[in-house]
Amino acid sequence: MYQLNVKKLGFAFGLTAAFLYLGCMIVMATSGKEGTITFFNSLLxxxxxxxxIRMDVPLLEAFFGIIQTxxxxxxxxxxxxxxxxxxxxVKK
Known part of the structure; x- marks a missing residue:
């Protein structure tokens, strides 16, 4: 069996999570409050x-949110x- 590169796997997970966060931001920005509620109600x-759902998220808060994610x-x-x-x- 092969060992996983821990840093690369962590980066892949982190980038995937950040893309999901960005997707959430795009849904909220493009579909309005009712569309966002409908989307997340069906998803959950x-x-x-x-x-x-809070639509008035400040840009700085969203930036820190994507970094934390x-x-x-x-x-x-x-x-x-x-x-x-x-x-x-590991076989020797």
Missing amino acids: HGLDTRNI FILGWLIGACIGVFYNIQIK
């Missing part, structure tokens, strides 16, 4: 997001890589 299997994604990916590498048997 019946949970009503009407009371938690990338960092969390990187940490999750790196942990998966480390846990995977610990469990594989």
Whole structure:
């Protein structure tokens, strides 16, 4: 079995999470409040997001949100890589 590169896997997870965050930003910017509520209600299997959707998100808050999402994604990916590498048997 091959070992995973922990940093590269973490980066891939972080970038994927940041793209998902960016996708959320695009949905909110293009579909308005009712469209956003409809989209996330259908995505979240019946949970009503009407009371938690906030459309007036400042640009700086969105910027920090995408950075934090990338960092969390990187940490999750790196942990998966480390846990995977610990469990594989290396042939000598």
